[in-house]
Amino acid sequence: MNLDSETKYLFGGTLGILTVASVIGWVLKARITSESGRKVVDNLVSRTNAWWVMAAVFGGALAIGKLAPVFLFSFTSFLALREFITLTPTRRGDHRSLFWAFFVILPLQYWTLAREWYGLFSILIPVYAFLFIPVRNAIAGDTEHFLERTAKIQWGLMIAVHSVSHAPALVTLLEIPGYTGNAKLLFFLVFVAQISDVLQYVWGKLCGRHPIAPKLSPNKTIEGFVGGSLSAIAAGTALWWATPFTPLQAAGMSAVIVLMGFFGGLVMSAIKRDRGVKDYGETIPGHGGVLDRIDSLCFAAPVFFHCVRYWFTN
Amino acid sequence: MIARIIASLARFLTGARAHWHGCLPEAKLRVYFANHTSNLDLVLLWASLPPELRRNTRPVGAQDYWSSGIRAFLSLRVFRAVLIERKQVTKSNNPLRPMLAALEGGESLIIFPEGTRNPNGEVNEFRAGLFHLAKARPDVEFVPVFIDNLNRVLPKGEFLPVPILCSVRFGTPLKFADSETKPQFLTRAREAMLALRPQ
Numbered sequence A: 001m002n003l004d005s006e007t008k009y010l011f012g013g014t015l016g017i018l019t020v021a022s023v024i025g026w027v028l029k030a031r032i033t034s035e036s037g038r039k040v041v042d043n044l045v046s047r048t049n050a051w052w053v054m055a056a057v058f059g060g061a062l063a064i065g066k067l068a069p070v071f072l073f074s075f076t077s078f079l080a081l082r083e084f085i086t087l088t089p090t091r092r093g094d095h096r097s098l099f100w101a102f103f104v105i106l107p108l109q110y111w112t113l114a115r116e117w118y119g120l121f122s123i124l125i126p127v128y129a130f131l132f133i134p135v136r137n138a139i140a141g142d143t144e145h146f147l148e149r150t151a152k153i154q155w156g157l158m159i160a161v162h163s164v165s166h167a168p169a170l171v172t173l174l175e176i177p178g179y180t181g182n183a184k185l186l187f188f189l190v191f192v193a194q195i196s197d198v199l200q201y202v203w204g205k206l207c208g209r210h211p212i213a214p215k216l217s218p219n220k221t222i223e224g225f226v227g228g229s230l231s232a233i234a235a236g237t238a239l240w241w242a243t244p245f246t247p248l249q250a251a252g253m254s255a256v257i258v259l260m261g262f263f264g265g266l267v268m269s270a271i272k273r274d275r276g277v278k279d280y281g282e283t284i285p286g287h288g289g290v291l292d293r294i295d296s297l298c299f300a301a302p303v304f305f306h307c308v309r310y311w312f313t314n
Numbered sequence B: 001m002i003a004r005i006i007a008s009l010a011r012f013l014t015g016a017r018a019h020w021h022g023c024l025p026e027a028k029l030r031v032y033f034a035n036h037t038s039n040l041d042l043v044l045l046w047a048s049l050p051p052e053l054r055r056n057t058r059p060v061g062a063q064d065y066w067s068s069g070i071r072a073f074l075s076l077r078v079f080r081a082v083l084i085e086r087k088q089v090t091k092s093n094n095p096l097r098p099m100l101a102a103l104e105g106g107e108s109l110i111i112f113p114e115g116t117r118n119p120n121g122e123v124n125e126f127r128a129g130l131f132h133l134a135k136a137r138p139d140v141e142f143v144p145v146f147i148d149n150l151n152r153v154l155p156k157g158e159f160l161p162v163p164i165l166c167s168v169r170f171g172t173p174l175k176f177a178d179s180e181t182k183p184q185f186l187t188r189a190r191e192a193m194l195a196l197r198p199q
Helices: A007-030 A037-062 A067-087 A091-112 A118-140 A146-172 A184-205 A222-237 A247-275 A290-312 B001-015 B040-048 B069-078 B098-104 B129-136 B182-194
Strands: B017-020 B030-034 B055-061 B081-082 B107-111 B141-146 B167-170
Touching: A007 A037, A007 A184, A007 A222, A037 A067, A037 A184, A067 B129, A091 A146, A118 A146, A118 B030, A146 A184, A146 A290, A146 B001, A184 A222, A184 A247, A184 A290, A184 B081, A222 A247, A247 B040, B001 B040, B001 B069, B030 B040, B030 B129, B030 B182, B040 B055, B040 B107, B040 B141, B069 B098, B081 B098, B098 B107, B098 B129, B107 B129, B129 B141, B141 B182
Parallel strands: B017 B167, B030 B107, B030 B141, B055 B081, B055 B107
Antiparallel strands: B141 B167
16 A cells, blocks of 8 residues: 555544544543533543544555445445344345345445446446335235335435445546545545534534424534534535645535535434434444444435536546 | 354344343353244354353254254254254153253253244243253253344245344343242243343
8 A cells, every 4th residue: 555645644634633532532531520421421432432443444444445445335335234124124025125135236336336337336226226126025925015115125225335335436436637546535525424423413512502303313403513514614625635626616515515414314313213213223332323323424425426526527 | 163154144144242131141050041033043142152151052952843954964063952852742752851961961051932933023932841941950040032133134934144133132040939830930931031122
């Protein structure tokens, strides 16, 4: 691996942010006395620790080369789809369709990335899987709740596989004139989406008063959203030098990521509330499941990918 | 070796975590009794034990199901199952005998007291075996186990598993009380298992 100097700055900056977060966690832990405060701080510390692990894995994948992000995100898709399907009541008649979804469609989608085959990448799930799943379910013969069951599998594939795969697609499928090292573009997407989540959480904790969608998520407040979004857009803008964008374009792209990420969080919360759970899983300590962590990415990745593809490639 | 591969595979598919609610994974002489919805139950429960306990824990299976072909290989060579007769029980093939022999030898057991898989995920009434075992060995800890969601991973009649998150919950050990009748003990055991079921 040979990292360009911009990548090194990005990694160094991430290291700095995580160190600051850990130090804040220690200081708070030493100072806090109340029982409820201790809970919040403990959660903060375990979240930060999990961030170290996630950042190390993600950074490692970016450093290794083109195929490593493809592998990493295919595994992420697998975990996310598993969480989604677990939460969705399926019936015996869905069994074979699910097998295809996990072990044929998912690997095929990421194989198109390795092959750098944009045509199949963009239509495999929206067209072929979309038609295949109901056919397989029909052959299985169980007609009860047929449309509902089929739609749930299609939805899981779209969110957990199709959408998520647009993140590593930034690395393998885009050729931007005058720009090399697309891994930095993937870093930009993931960084802005995640820092936006973090900052909305922080702003919400510090000065959140008015909930945006009290039914869906009592922790999402107008103050948290506005403060978090603006500061995340500022953070994204500050990274313009690592992207093919001018500062103004970087701000616009960050706004797209932040807004789509917010919608993603909202929609995925709605599904959780409908199913009566708080988290999709317990894979990542302090965060919940994988899907809880990447809900914003699910919505931001495809839109960001297509914005870049439309405006910045030939 | 093969057992470890199968166990890792099962854990990969199910992401299963062992939740030790009522006891710790200790090397005591125990009978783990679990609900039964899938052929993978035994694999997953076995895989949920720490490796040093696995070596001394043997699953109990039905002779008629597990004694031929690949199943025989898996049950006898890989998981070292204790096979018992469930169809034509006579004095000479009394299913208690091999189980008691294993306990005598210091080996813990995994049993499925419903006697057969229940594909809809409910828990049937228990068969009498659990009671006779408890009565013969009142010193042994009987640990209720609830395995959640596994019937969706590998339903009865399917041979290809799909990935679904599962959990394995271990409850507080029961011991046989002298005055207990058969229905009393079996009800108590079943309720201890059902209490572990997630909401």
